[in-house]
Amino acid sequence: MTANALVSPIPSSQPRTDSPTAVSTMVRLVRESFAVVEPHAEEVAQFFYGMLFTIEPSAREMFPANMQVQRSRLLRALVHVVQMVDRPDDLVPFLQQLGRDHRKFGVVSTHYEAVGMALISSVKKFAGPAWTDEVERAWAEAYTIMARSMLDAAAADEGPAYWPAEVISHERIGWEIAIVRVRPHYPVPYLPGQYVSVEVPQRPRLWRYLTPANAPRPDGTIDFHIRGVDGGWVSRSIVAHANVGDTWKMGPPMGRISVSRETSRDVLMVAGGTGVSPMRAIIDHLSQWGQNPHVHLFIGGRIEEDLYDVPALQSIAAVNPWLTVVPVVEEAGIPGTEQGTLADVVTRYGAWGDRDVLVSGSPGMIRATVSRMLVAGTPLDRITYDPFTVD
Numbered sequence: 123m124t125a126n127a128l129v130s131p132i133p134s135s136q137p138r139t140d141s142p143t144a145v146s147t148m149v150r151l152v153r154e155s156f157a158v159v160e161p162h163a164e165e166v167a168q169f170f171y172g173m174l175f176t177i178e179p180s181a182r183e184m185f186p187a188n189m190q191v192q193r194s195r196l197l198r199a200l201v202h203v204v205q206m207v208d209r210p211d212d213l214v215p216f217l218q219q220l221g222r223d224h225r226k227f228g229v230v231s232t233h234y235e236a237v238g239m240a241l242i243s244s245v246k247k248f249a250g251p252a253w254t255d256e257v258e259r260a261w262a263e264a265y266t267i268m269a270r271s272m273l274d275a276a277a278a279d280e281g282p283a284y285w286p287a288e289v290i291s292h293e294r295i296g297w298e299i300a301i302v303r304v305r306p307h308y309p310v311p312y313l314p315g316q317y318v319s320v321e322v323p324q325r326p327r328l329w330r331y332l333t334p335a336n337a338p339r340p341d342g343t344i345d346f347h348i349r350g351v352d353g354g355w356v357s358r359s360i361v362a363h364a365n366v367g368d369t370w371k372m373g374p375p376m377g378r379i380s381v382s383r384e385t386s387r388d389v390l391m392v393a394g395g396t397g398v399s400p401m402r403a404i405i406d407h408l409s410q411w412g413q414n415p416h417v418h419l420f421i422g423g424r425i426e427e428d429l430y431d432v433p434a435l436q437s438i439a440a441v442n443p444w445l446t447v448v449p450v451v452e453e454a455g456i457p458g459t460e461q462g463t464l465a466d467v468v469t470r471y472g473a474w475g476d477r478d479v480l481v482s483g484s485p486g487m488i489r490a491t492v493s494r495m496l497v498a499g500t501p502l503d504r505i506t507y508d509p510f511t512v513d
């Protein structure tokens with residue numbers, strides 16, 4: 123396969139919706155062949171990056187200096203996304219945001235060709251007899267659809283590739299959590315509920331997603347709530363070492379968690395840990411008005427300290443009758459809270475079938491909550507979460 127074949131055959135960013143059977147065959151072939159190589163993920167990744175940096179040496183400087191830290195991040199993301207190609211309604215808007223976001227790396231179309239070649243060569247090398255011409259065509263087609271969506275969106279975007287922002291405060295809430303306020307050099311056009319990719323000077327080239335915890339303000343400042351995860355390269359470094367005066371870089375806003383004030387339906391929000399940030403930003407936005415859809419927020423954590431933000435949210439609820447806040451902890455015996463996981467507690471109330479449901483938190487918490495809600499009878503099309511993120 124030539125490099126050009128990767129990005130030329132599909133003229134538009136949509137899968138071939140004229141033939142759903144062709145799309146489902148393509149996805150089946152991709153999934154089956156990937157299942158064969160999955161047990162060799164480490165070697166596939168090593169081969170993939172080796173090949174990518176040989177074909178396109180200029181790509182090397184986009185990646186972290188120490189590749190051991192996160193050898194499989196891009197590859198894992200690629201494979202995750204390729205397998206979703208039969209879900210264009212979700213996938214295409216996500217890829218468009220991702221394509222705009224990738225401008226921060228300085229990615230251009232030749233890089234996409236190199237990544238596609240490296241991806242397909244790596245899977246081919248480890249797939250053995252499972253690799254056929256038909257399988258190769260399926261991977262090339264699926265990758266081309268993704269690359270095309272990302273490239274088209276990047277080309278159409280006229281905004282900056284990233285926003286520099288100065289850290290103006292850093293407040294530690296106990297050992298694990300910090301609230302960092304930044305002032306972007308120029309306003310970031312995010313919607314309440316969206317997230318951005320952030321690079322901090324202590325960890326060059328290790329971009330991580332963070333979610334503004336406030337609605338856009340006239341002075342443009344943004345608060346991020348950051349939890350230091352065990353063994354976390356970036357989060358621990360921000361919590362412990364971010365300094366006032368540091369310059370952060372932020373990529374373009376992404377994500378689809380939002381609330382429309384036009385909706386006739388009330389809203390259920392389910393937030394685990396710092397997953398409360400998008401909900402906080404939306405509530406901050408809604409609190410400009412006296413009348414809103416009713417918002418029922420379940421905010422959960424493992425232990426009481428995880429609920430550090432509950433008093434602030436309860437004081438917003440005290441003056442905004444459209445908001446109800448329910449704290450949930452897994453630890454037993456904490457007064458004023460419901461006990462259990464978020465999935466347990468939320469489904470104890472029933473299916474919430476009349477609500478728009480927003481879910482945010484770690485990938486594990488999202489999976490558990492969404493699957494339990496579906497079993498409880500909540501319609502899938504009422505539940506919104508950011509589905510393509512990988513941890």
Ligand SMILES: Cc1cc2nc3c(=O)[nH]c(=O)nc-3n(C[C@H](O)[C@H](O)[C@H](O)COP(=O)(O)OP(=O)(O)OC[C@H]3O[C@@H](n4cnc5c(N)ncnc54)[C@H](O)[C@@H]3O)c2cc1C
Pocket residue numbers: 317330331332333334346347348349350351352353354355356357358396397399484485508511512513
């Ligand atoms: C859409 C989105 C929005 C996010 N918003 C925020 C936010 O507002 N505030 C915030 O603090 N974080 C947020 N995160 C998580 C954040 O992007 C990082 O993944 C997290 O801070 C860990 O990065 P790290 O470099 O410290 O850990 P890594 O070095 O990448 O990972 C170290 C270890 O931690 C585990 N790990 C990775 N992520 C998590 C996680 N989220 N929870 C538990 N364990 C994890 C890994 O599996 C690994 O074992 C968000 C993530 C997504 C996908």
Ligand code: HEM
Pocket residue numbers: 181184185186192194195196197199200203220224227229233234235237265268269272329330511512513
């Ligand atoms: C269809 C093509 C592509 C898809 C679907 C894709 C997807 C992604 C996703 C989802 C991430 C974020 C992973 C995370 O942090 O959670 C990522 C990271 C990254 N991508 Fe891409 N990407 C594509 C093409 C490219 C290309 C062409 C380049 C340039 C060579 C590139 C360079 C990077 C880099 C440098 C990172 C951050 C480092 C890392 O996490 O590995 N990507 N990509």
